[in-house]
Amino acid sequence: SVKWNGQKYDVDMNTDEPVLLLKTQLYTLTGVEPERQKLFLKGGLLKGASLMMMGTAGELPKAPETKPQFIETMTxxxxxxxxxxxxxxxxxxxxxxxxxxxxxxxxxxxxxxxxxxxxxxxxxxxxxxxxxxxxxxxxxxxxxxxxxxxxxxxxxxxxxxxxxxxxxxxxxxxxxxxxxxxxxxxxxxxxxxxPRLRQNDAGSSTSSASTTITSDADSLVRRYMTGEWIITQ
Structure with a gap:
């Protein structure tokens, strides 16, 4: 068993397995991440012995709000x-x-x-x-x-x-x-x-060039995709 924060947790442990496996089990029970765990044992490790764990529990991981999408499953x-x-x-x-x-x-x-x-x-x-x-x-x-x-x-x-x-x-x-x-x-x-472009142009200053195309003011093509020569004497 493992004691932590006034609680006692019964955990089976195989000494032939890595310690990380035990810490992972404790993480699922307590919320203390493996790298933040410290385990203490008095005397030798015998069957039924009790361990003491120290560590602060963090917030348990939450499921993502948006389900991840994979290219293979996309339309x-x-x-x-x-x-x-x-x-x-x-x-x-x-x-x-x-x-x-x-x-x-x-x-x-x-x-x-x-x-x-x-x-x-x-x-x-x-x-x-x-x-x-x-x-x-x-x-x-x-x-x-x-x-x-x-x-x-x-x-x-x-x-x-x-x-x-x-x-x-x-x-x-x-x-x-x-x-x-x-x-x-x-x-x-x-x-x-x-409408967005009309609003942008509404506040622009007029000039001799712009007054010549007033009749075409609402045409997207004539305003942005064509030009004209203005010859002054």
Missing amino acids: DQQLAETLKLPSGLINHENTCYMNATLQCLRVIPELQESLESYSDSGADLQGNLTESLRDLYRQLNRTTESYHPFEFIQVLRAVAPQFAQRDNRSYLQQDAKECWTEILSCLSSKLKLP
């Missing part, structure tokens, strides 16, 4: 949200020009914020493209797997028929800069500044 969406790894776009019939443009646009946080706040239904081709782009990025944020942008490429080809040109075998390769221009042209008439 694809949980992996995407946790690891923040960008998913790729599958190249199909020379769509690499479009995929590169979409990945470039994807890293612009203000654009993503504006797309998330876009709620108009696609009443025209420009609206269809804006809505399709928003849904595409949402899908990419939910997966770590490569994704095929079937819907978006169809909408893009409806907006800009030059991207639907084919030869006898497949769709023709196109220019990424032209794709960028076509997409921004659609977004410029549909995407407005999110």
Whole structure:
């Protein structure tokens, strides 16, 4: 038996086993961590002998409030949200020009914020493209797997028929800069500044440059993704 703090604990001990095993048993009974335990014995160690233990009990370990998650048990969406790894776009019939443009646009946080706040239904081709782009990025944020942008490429080809040109075998390769221009042209008439950005701009000082774009003040693309030359005499 072991005496500690006025209590007596009956513990079986095998002298062939390491002392740490005994201390671990005492820890489960008293809450005194093994490294803080000191054991005393009068005389030799005989069957039925009593030990005295000294040590201050600490707070017993608590179960974690949030259950730990392991990569092996996570869903694809949980992996995407946790690891923040960008998913790729599958190249199909020379769509690499479009995929590169979409990945470039994807890293612009203000654009993503504006797309998330876009709620108009696609009443025209420009609206269809804006809505399709928003849904595409949402899908990419939910997966770590490569994704095929079937819907978006169809909408893009409806907006800009030059991207639907084919030869006898497949769709023709196109220019990424032209794709960028076509997409921004659609977004410029549909995407407005999110409320946060409007508030930030409300207190900014006006200048001769800013007064020339007052009519475009609410357009995200025209405000942050385009520029203009101002020539003074």
